[in-house]
Amino acid sequence: xxxxxxxxxxxxxxxxxxxxxxxxxxxxxxxxxxxxxxxxxxxxxxxxxxxxxxxxxxxxxxxxxxxxxxxxxxxxxxxxxxxxxxxxxxxxxxxxxxxxxxxxxxxxxxxxxxxxxxxxxxxxxxxxxxxxxxxxxxxxxxxxxxxxxxxxxxxxxxxxxxxxxxxxxxxxxxxxxxxxxxxxxxxxxxx
Amino acid sequence: xxxxxxxxxxxxxxxxxxxxxxxxxxxxxxxxxxxxxxxxxxxxxxxxxxxxxxxxxxxxxxxxxxxxxxxxxxxxxxxxxxxxxxxxxxxxxxxxxxxxxxxxxxxxxxxxxxxxxxxxxxxxxxxxxxxxxxxxxxxxxxxxxxxxxxxxxxxxxxxxxxxxxxxxxxxxxxxxxxxxxxxxxxxxxxx
Amino acid sequence: xxxxxxxxxxxxxxxxxxxxxxxxxxxxxxxxxxxxxxxxxxxxxxxxxxxxxxxxxxxxxxxxxxxxxxxxxxxxxxxxxxxxxxxxxxxxxxxxxxxxxxxxxxxxxxxxxxxxxxxxxxxxxxxxxxxxxxxxxxxxxxxxxxxxxxxxxxxxxxxxxxxxxxxxxxxxxxxxxxxxxxxxxxxxxxx
Amino acid sequence: xxxxxxxxxxxxxxxxxxxxxxxxxxxxxxxxxxxxxxxxxxxxxxxxxxxxxxxxxxxxxxxxxxxxxxxxxxxxxxxxxxxxxxxxxxxxxxxxxxxxxxxxxxxxxxxxxxxxxxxxxxxxxxxxxxxxxxxxxxxxxxxxxxxxxxxxxxxxxxxxxxxxxxxxxxxxxxxxxxxxxxxxxxxxxxx
Numbered sequence: 001x002x003x004x005x006x007x008x009x010x011x012x013x014x015x016x017x018x019x020x021x022x023x024x025x026x027x028x029x030x031x032x033x034x035x036x037x038x039x040x041x042x043x044x045x046x047x048x049x050x051x052x053x054x055x056x057x058x059x060x061x062x063x064x065x066x067x068x069x070x071x072x073x074x075x076x077x078x079x080x081x082x083x084x085x086x087x088x089x090x091x092x093x094x095x096x097x098x099x100x101x102x103x104x105x106x107x108x109x110x111x112x113x114x115x116x117x118x119x120x121x122x123x124x125x126x127x128x129x130x131x132x133x134x135x136x137x138x139x140x141x142x143x144x145x146x147x148x149x150x151x152x153x154x155x156x157x158x159x160x161x162x163x164x165x166x167x168x169x170x171x172x173x174x175x176x177x178x179x180x181x182x183x184x185x186x187x188x189x190x191x
Numbered sequence: 192x193x194x195x196x197x198x199x200x201x202x203x204x205x206x207x208x209x210x211x212x213x214x215x216x217x218x219x220x221x222x223x224x225x226x227x228x229x230x231x232x233x234x235x236x237x238x239x240x241x242x243x244x245x246x247x248x249x250x251x252x253x254x255x256x257x258x259x260x261x262x263x264x265x266x267x268x269x270x271x272x273x274x275x276x277x278x279x280x281x282x283x284x285x286x287x288x289x290x291x292x293x294x295x296x297x298x299x300x301x302x303x304x305x306x307x308x309x310x311x312x313x314x315x316x317x318x319x320x321x322x323x324x325x326x327x328x329x330x331x332x333x334x335x336x337x338x339x340x341x342x343x344x345x346x347x348x349x350x351x352x353x354x355x356x357x358x359x360x361x362x363x364x365x366x367x368x369x370x371x372x373x374x375x376x377x378x379x380x381x382x
Numbered sequence: 383x384x385x386x387x388x389x390x391x392x393x394x395x396x397x398x399x400x401x402x403x404x405x406x407x408x409x410x411x412x413x414x415x416x417x418x419x420x421x422x423x424x425x426x427x428x429x430x431x432x433x434x435x436x437x438x439x440x441x442x443x444x445x446x447x448x449x450x451x452x453x454x455x456x457x458x459x460x461x462x463x464x465x466x467x468x469x470x471x472x473x474x475x476x477x478x479x480x481x482x483x484x485x486x487x488x489x490x491x492x493x494x495x496x497x498x499x500x501x502x503x504x505x506x507x508x509x510x511x512x513x514x515x516x517x518x519x520x521x522x523x524x525x526x527x528x529x530x531x532x533x534x535x536x537x538x539x540x541x542x543x544x545x546x547x548x549x550x551x552x553x554x555x556x557x558x559x560x561x562x563x564x565x566x567x568x569x570x571x572x573x
Numbered sequence: 574x575x576x577x578x579x580x581x582x583x584x585x586x587x588x589x590x591x592x593x594x595x596x597x598x599x600x601x602x603x604x605x606x607x608x609x610x611x612x613x614x615x616x617x618x619x620x621x622x623x624x625x626x627x628x629x630x631x632x633x634x635x636x637x638x639x640x641x642x643x644x645x646x647x648x649x650x651x652x653x654x655x656x657x658x659x660x661x662x663x664x665x666x667x668x669x670x671x672x673x674x675x676x677x678x679x680x681x682x683x684x685x686x687x688x689x690x691x692x693x694x695x696x697x698x699x700x701x702x703x704x705x706x707x708x709x710x711x712x713x714x715x716x717x718x719x720x721x722x723x724x725x726x727x728x729x730x731x732x733x734x735x736x737x738x739x740x741x742x743x744x745x746x747x748x749x750x751x752x753x754x755x756x757x758x759x760x761x762x763x764x
Contacts, residue, residue: 041657041664046619055335063339079660084614087652091614144246147338148254155346232466232473237428270469275423278461282423437717445721526628529720530636537728 005132008033008125009115011070013099015082017089023068023097025131032065032153033127037072037101037113040080040088042121048140049122050094055143056150057096063154064129069098072113072121077103128153196323199224199316200306202261204290206273208280214259214288216322223256223344224318228263228292228304231271231279233312239331240313241285246334247341248287254345255320260289263304263312268294319344387514390415390507391497393452395481397464399471405450405479407513414447414535415509419454419483419495422462422470424503430522431504432476437525438532439478445536446511451480454495454503459485510535578705581606581698582688584643586672588655590662596641596670598704605638605726606700610645610674610686613653613661615694621713622695623667628716629723630669636727637702642671645686645694650676701726 008025016022025033036053038045050069057067073080082100089098101110116125119138126135126149135149199216207213216224227244229236241260248258264271273291280289292301307316310329317326317340326340390407398404407415418435420427432451439449455462464482471480483492498507501520508517508531517531581598589595598606609626611618623642630640646653655673662671674683689698692711699708699722708722 041660043665052335059335059339076660076664079657084652084657087614087649091649092616143334144243144250144338147335148250148342151339151342152346155343232469234474267469267473270466275461275466278423278458282458283425434717441717441721525716526625526632526720529717530632530724533721533724534728537725 005128005134007131008035008127008133009112011068011099012102012111012115013070014102015100017082017086017098017100018095019097023099025127028066028068028127029131030064030129032060032063032129032150033125034060034065034067034150035070035125035127036067037070037116037118037121037123037125039071039073039075039121040085041076044140045122046092049124050092052141052143052146053124054094054096056146059147060150060154063151065150065154067096069094069096070101070112071098072101072110072118073103074109074113074120077108126150126153129156196319196325198322199226199318199324200303202259202290203293203302203306204261205293206291208273208277208289208291209286210288214290216318219257219259219318220322221255221320223251223254223320223341224316225251225256225258225341226261226316226318227258228261228307228309228312228314228316230262230264230266230312231276232267235331236313237283240315241283243332243334243337244315245285245287247337250338251341251345254342256341256345258287260285260287261292261303262289263292263301263309264294265300265304265311268299317341317344320347387510387516389513390417390509390515391494393450393481394484394493394497395452396484397482399464399468399480399482400477401479405481407509410448410450410509411513412446412511414442414445414511414532415507416442416447416449416532417452417507417509418449419452419498419500419503419505419507421455421457421503422453422467423458426522427504428474431506432474434523434525434528435506436476436478438528441529442532442536445533447532447536449478451476451478452483452494453480454483454492454500455485456491456495456502459490508532508535511538578701578707580704581608581700581706582685584641584672585675585684585688586643587675588673590655590659590671590673591668592670596672598700601639601641601700602704603637603702605633605636605702605723606698607633607638607640607723608643608698608700609640610643610689610691610694610696610698612644612646612648612694613658614649617713618695619665622697623665625714625716625719626697627667627669629719632720633723633727636724638723638727640669642667642669643674643685644671645674645683645691646676647682647686647693650681699723699726702729 011024013022034053034056036049038049040046042049053067053069056065060067071080071082071085085098085100088094099112101112103110107114116123116133116136118136122140123136123138124141124146125133125137128134134153202215204213225244225247227240229240231237244258244260247256251258262271262276276289276291279285290303292303294301298305307314307324307327309327313331314327314329315332315337316324316328319325325344393406395404416435416438418431420431422428435449435451438447442449453462453467467480467482470476481494483494485492489496498505498515498518500518504522505518505520506523506528507515507519510516516535584597586595607626607629609622611622611626613619626640626642629638633640644653644655644658658671658673661667672685674685676683680687689696689706689709691709695713696709696711697714697719698706698710701707707726
């Protein structure tokens, strides 16, 4: 069954922002990875894709989900340098790790963008706990749909954990929701 | 473990709209239920809660999630009759089942609203596949958060299914995502 | 030049809300009147037209602009009674005067809506200080456009001041607005 | 009466984009000028100020209104070069003229921004047909309010027409705008 989905291509990144060490898929194995490709001067990325990714980063951290941005510049290269990108991230208060997609020779399209065969920006990719590419979508995706898709992958058990896990896989993670339903404030209709 | 969460109180409903038969929690056992309480003249319900519930209804149907609205009128009773409600549902193109919460004697607050101890409208409740109340929240909840919470419950196995289920619980449901990542259109960087 | 625009038809109203006396165009002569037609269960009215009218009411009061709502019910009549309308206005914090458009015999379309030959709701009409209908538009109009149109009329001098004014500067610019009021489709109340 | 409002300070601009010739206030005398100051990496400018200015440009052109943007970079200077700005304008489809505010010596705040004593970006200034500064506002201004203010100035007659006009009717109403331009905090470039 694991062969149904291709492994996500490796990332080829010049430098990382919002991270004090390089990131790669091997190190993130066991986690769900939300990878989004953007350009700092792409209007749909600025208004939708980038802030949405930041919200996912903040909301799903406790679910074993890692959010990674890929600055995939394929136009206006001189206008979107890492220096400008750093100012952009600062001003928009983006805190999740961002990798600068690497260029080779004279190809305007960077290497990771090519490896994922992206049509443009914004694009979003979902990579499961086994490192397999499960979704690749160009354009806007609404929050409800994204929340559903990310959580579905987050609810899958990692291969190494699956053996020792009993019958109720996501139960242990629900402590947060439990807090929201305070037992004593709930009217018990049976009493 | 099942005792940690209270069972969701029964619904006491005068009549149903968008459903040709009465609904109750027993009949929905095994499904995740998203129950939202609203009033047709509550601005936050009209602009946020009701259309959000309709989106959940359309998006999560394939995940074993049932969305049910509760018209919980606790003010302006004569202004929000079932007749007016029916016109509201028609004009706003709401297709999920709506129950009219029942009043008793002179109490302005209807019975189901009392049973769930709701503070007001809009409120949203999540009931798991075992019929337990897992979330009860008054006010607005954003789409990303709701998508995450609903999917987390949808990913839990139902008690009766848990025994016969092997190690990869949500795998079988992912046919939709699989379609989105067409294997042959994906550039394989290793070839 | 005053003959270029038809006089706005009289209003035929059953009852007024948010006003302790009946309103009519004669009493408002000398002021610019923003008249908007709506139904309390019309989604575009609730999300856009009605709150926009309320903003105009609050913003342009000092400019000699009067905002008047017309509850022009042409469908779901039993669902949108004055009693329900009053609750709606209360919940949505609408403070400008609202007239309930009058029905005659078995015609589902009310009288004032007929007199203005409205296509539906929401519709917005602008009436100048001389009582002439200068704009009649069905559907949404954006805030910037509406602010421009209302202020242009507000900047025109009232008839009593017009004697010393040779050529009203903004008059000639109104050809655009004129196009929006198709002369032959407009019922002329004087004939 | 003309002395009540200060003349708008001259613009000191390095280069112009979206214009094949330099612009200055003298050449625009007789028109209403909407001047907005922005930075291409200022979130409030990108989401609100800049697209709003473009809408005003398109909507009010026939009313004798000129919209001019001022790229007033006071932070992240190396990240917001004219080269990056040009790509920004292209991607966001901004068509109105943009001047790059000039820097002097080591002052991080550019010259025109100093001359107008701006607090930050976005800021919007309204200059009347006589070249006087009538509004200077820092932060967001909503579309309805802006449409009203711009049209009020557009309805004022130009100086050459003003001779036959006794008392400009909308002049007296501008006390509100005056409050928004604190006289003593405004640098007067003529002294």
